[in-house]
Amino acid sequence: MRGRSAMGETYAIGETYKRVPSREGVDRGVQEVGIPVYSQLDVMDQEVIKPSWKLSLPHVCVATIASFLFGYHIGVVNAPLEYIAFDLGFSGNTLAEGLVVSMFLVGAFFGCLISGWLADGLGRRRAFQVSAVPMIIGAFVSATSPNSQAMLLGRLIVGLGVGVGGPVTALYVTEVSPAHVRGTYGSLCQIASCLGILGALFIGIPAKNISGWWRACFWISAIPAALLALGMELCAESPQWLAKQSKWGEAEYEYERLWGGANVKFAMAELSRLDKGDETEDISFMDLLNTRHWKVVYVGAAMFALQQLSGINAVFYFSSTVFKSAGIHPDLANVSVGIANLTASGVATFLMDKLGRKGLLLWSFFGMAVAMAIQVVGASLTGSAIVKVILSVGGTLLFVFMFAMGAGPVPALLLPEIFPSRIRAKAMAFCMCVHWVFNCVVGLLFLEFLKRFGAQVLYSFFAFICITAVIFVKRNVMETKGKSLEEIEIALLSDQ
Numbered sequence: 001m002r003g004r005s006a007m008g009e010t011y012a013i014g015e016t017y018k019r020v021p022s023r024e025g026v027d028r029g030v031q032e033v034g035i036p037v038y039s040q041l042d043v044m045d046q047e048v049i050k051p052s053w054k055l056s057l058p059h060v061c062v063a064t065i066a067s068f069l070f071g072y073h074i075g076v077v078n079a080p081l082e083y084i085a086f087d088l089g090f091s092g093n094t095l096a097e098g099l100v101v102s103m104f105l106v107g108a109f110f111g112c113l114i115s116g117w118l119a120d121g122l123g124r125r126r127a128f129q130v131s132a133v134p135m136i137i138g139a140f141v142s143a144t145s146p147n148s149q150a151m152l153l154g155r156l157i158v159g160l161g162v163g164v165g166g167p168v169t170a171l172y173v174t175e176v177s178p179a180h181v182r183g184t185y186g187s188l189c190q191i192a193s194c195l196g197i198l199g200a201l202f203i204g205i206p207a208k209n210i211s212g213w214w215r216a217c218f219w220i221s222a223i224p225a226a227l228l229a230l231g232m233e234l235c236a237e238s239p240q241w242l243a244k245q246s247k248w249g250e251a252e253y254e255y256e257r258l259w260g261g262a263n264v265k266f267a268m269a270e271l272s273r274l275d276k277g278d279e280t281e282d283i284s285f286m287d288l289l290n291t292r293h294w295k296v297v298y299v300g301a302a303m304f305a306l307q308q309l310s311g312i313n314a315v316f317y318f319s320s321t322v323f324k325s326a327g328i329h330p331d332l333a334n335v336s337v338g339i340a341n342l343t344a345s346g347v348a349t350f351l352m353d354k355l356g357r358k359g360l361l362l363w364s365f366f367g368m369a370v371a372m373a374i375q376v377v378g379a380s381l382t383g384s385a386i387v388k389v390i391l392s393v394g395g396t397l398l399f400v401f402m403f404a405m406g407a408g409p410v411p412a413l414l415l416p417e418i419f420p421s422r423i424r425a426k427a428m429a430f431c432m433c434v435h436w437v438f439n440c441v442v443g444l445l446f447l448e449f450l451k452r453f454g455a456q457v458l459y460s461f462f463a464f465i466c467i468t469a470v471i472f473v474k475r476n477v478m479e480t481k482g483k484s485l486e487e488i489e490i491a492l493l494s495d496q
Helices: 053-075 081-088 094-122 124-143 148-176 179-208 213-232 239-244 248-259 261-271 285-290 294-309 312-325 330-351 357-380 385-407 410-418 424-476 485-494
Strands: 002-004 010-012
Touching: 053 124, 053 148, 053 179, 053 213, 053 248, 081 094, 081 148, 081 213, 094 124, 094 148, 094 239, 094 424, 124 148, 124 213, 148 179, 148 213, 148 239, 148 410, 148 424, 179 213, 179 330, 179 410, 239 248, 239 261, 248 261, 261 485, 285 294, 285 424, 294 312, 294 410, 294 424, 312 330, 312 385, 312 424, 330 385, 357 385, 357 410, 357 424, 385 410, 410 424, 410 485
Parallel strands: none
Antiparallel strands: 002 010
16 A cells, blocks of 8 residues: 655655654754655645544544443443343342442453553554454343343453443544544543433333343444444554554555645644654553653543542432432433433533633533532422422532533543653553542442431532542643644643
């Protein structure tokens, strides 16, 4: 296969660029004979044109299938869980029912552990395809399970696939998106997750009337997983990953597919600004904390910890009870929360590249704190039942809405932006592991804490965490709106 560079030279895909030291020769345009090199001087007189979003959108849409599956597998057991328990012989066993839900989280954690190595070793596209395999196998095992043990195994296998797919999706969308729409594309992942949750909810409704319908719910999930694996065969590889492998010719070819020929020269010049000399060195989790990059890794891990400790999963778990106390059917409660989540995610899509990541995070966490304060007031009232219901239900919906505006979608978008290319995949894997650990901790302890301390104390704690997040974001998070990944990395390194 052959490509054409923006300078008009043809070369075999697989020929490599000679790397120029980042602070010495890059502006001099030094190059080996026969091997094209882009320098900053090459593009100084070139008017930078924003790449058309239409070229990269199909590739991003295929990647968001992984986010859809993430949401689907979170919600797939919620509606039919009692029927699963009855058919598999563990009805009334709350521990077994809890394991069906939590085993998925265990699998996702271990999937995250290996996702960075898969993304760096195989490439982003192949990592997607690898993640689809356990999702298909796990769906088969779950759908055909004759007992609870087989169901738990199926959920564990599915979790492995989802755990790999989550970080890889964030990496891929960040690396293939033009800077001016990267925030918008990142929000599409959150929308896809919302659609997955709502899709699982609606698909599970017939389980009440059709015996064994829950098996169909698992079978159906294999379809988007197969589409993800097949679709990635047609998608572009991440130019950032190709550059890490010194496949500069292929990186240029993929940039042309993603951003158009008019933007290749500028994109390659930006990519060549970074020193890739040590990219091939193996990075361990401990290296992430012991190197010059520890601060951004700390910020990333803290962002996911604050996201989960803010109480979002507790609100999801407790929303049905809140709505039920108001006389609202649990199914309507789930739909209402899902619609609030989806609507806010849609709004965030339009605001992400206008207000910026940091602004959305600040307003999101602040709004969540206000919503929690409203729920504390509602839980404390002893007078009018109507006012109490309005405050409790309104606070719940407001909290979900504000979460989906920023605290939900921004961390998964922001972290791949601020992580240097050398550590991006493994740092994202590490931070997603933190996400799953705190997700599991909140899920395990919420009901016990609620029983011991009551809603007022627990919701006050969540409000405190949200205010803490506002302060943390204000002090530690940089704005990345409209900047290329190379600009962000150079700016962060210059601050050290």
